[in-house]
Amino acid sequence: MPLPVQQEPVSFMTDGRLEQVTGLVCVICEQSYPAEEAGYVCRQCGNEGILDVRYDYERVGSRLSRESLADDREMSMWRYRPLMPVAADAEVPPLTVGWTPTYDAPRLAAALGLAGVWVKDEGRQPTASLKDRASAMALVKAREVGADVVTTASTGNAAAALSGLSASMGQKNVIFVPESAPQAKIAQLLAYGSTVVLVKGNYGDAFDLCMAASAEYGWYNRNTGFNPYMTEGKKTAGLEILEQLEWNAPDAIFVSVGDGSIIGGLHKAMKDALALGWIDHSPRLFGIQAAGSDYLVQAFENNEDVLTKAPISADTLADSISADLPRDRIKAMAAVRETGGAYLRVSDEAILAAVPVLARGSGVFAEPAGAAAYAGLVVAAKRGLVGSSDRVAVLSTGSGLKDVASAMKAVMAAGSEPMVIEPTLAALKEALATRG
C-alpha cells in the first residue's frame, strides 16, 4: 500500500490567536518560545528538550472558574478549553472524549484501610483508553496547521486513539505499532481505516521509524514525549478528578507509567488548579511501573539523572507501559518529586492479580496497564506510604477488552473458572453443589 505523502511541508506553528498561552518553555534550558514560533521541541536542546505550555492564569481565570464549570453542560474534555492550547472556535473531533466517571469504591478503601478510594474509568473513552484525550488534542493542532496526514508511534492505545478520532474527522493517518501489539488494538486500527505499519521490533523501534517518516514526508507528528500538546490533552483527566471530587483534592493519585506523559499531564493539572486557586494542596503523585519496565523506578531509587541514564531493556505483559526509555521522563520525574510521591514497581503477577480485584471491588474492568495502578496502591498501602487518613484516586487508564488474552490469564491465575455443563437444571444443580 503506498504511504500518503504530504505535498507541502507544513510549519508546525499556531496561528497566533492563543491569547491564553504565554509561551512554550523547554524543560531543560527553560528557553521560552512564543506559541506562534515554537516547533515540537527546543531548538537548542533537540529532541530531549520537550516544551511545556505556559498560561496567563489571570486571563484563564477570567474565563473559567469552579462556578462557571458547575454551570457548563459541555460534558467532555473541552469544558476546560480556556485552559488548553486551542482557539475558542477551533473545530474538535465529534467523538465525545473525557468526562469519564470517577467511582467511589468503598469496599476497596476498606480492604486497604484507606479513608477513600476512587477509580476513574478511562476505559469509557471512545477508543477505550485515556489516549483519546491526547489524540483529540493532536487532531485539533493538526487541523490548525493544515496537515494532510497525521502520524504516531504507539504501543497500541495512542495509535487506536489517533486512528479512531481521525476516522471521526476524515483525517488521513499513518500508524506505527510493534508487531507484538495485542490483537484488539490492531483490529481497531484496521477497522478505522488507518494506514497501519506493524514494525518488526519494539515500541522504541516503531517510535524511531515514525520520527524519521514524519520528517521525511512532512506528516504531523503526535508522538508522545515529542509533541508538546499531548500533556495538555492528558491533563484533563486530572482536572476532572478534582472537579468530580468537588475540588477536595485527593491526598494521592496512582497511575501507571510507560513514557511518563500521563503522569506529567496529571502534574500539570495540579499546577494549573493550584495557580487558579481551585485546590488548596496538590495530591502526591505515585507512578507505577512494571518490574520489567522500571526505568523511572530505578532513577527514583538511585537518584539518577534521567537526562543521562541509559535505556533499559523492557519486558512486561502490560504492553501499554513497556518502554525502554520513557520519552517524557523529565516531566514524569518532576511530577513525582515535586509532589512528594514515589515511583513503585509491581510484578506482572501482581498486575494480573489486580485485574479481577479491581473489577470485583469497583466494577471497573481494566487492561493490565490500567490495573497496574491499583497493584501499586496495594504496595503503597502495605508499605505505609498511604494510610487511614488518605483519600486516594486510581486512574484506570484502559479497558480490559483491549487485551482479552491477558484478562483470561488473570482470571485463570485467580482460580476463576466457569462451570461447563449440559443445558439441564439437573446438571446445574450438580455443578453448583460440587462447587460448594
Ligand SMILES: *Cc1c(COP(=O)(O)O)cnc(C)c1O
Ligand atoms: C499509554 C498508557 C499508559 C502509560 O502512559 P504514559 O504516558 O506512556 O506513561 C498507561 N496505561 C494505558 C492503558 C496506556 O494506554
Ligand SMILES: [Zn+2]
Ligand atoms: Zn532547551
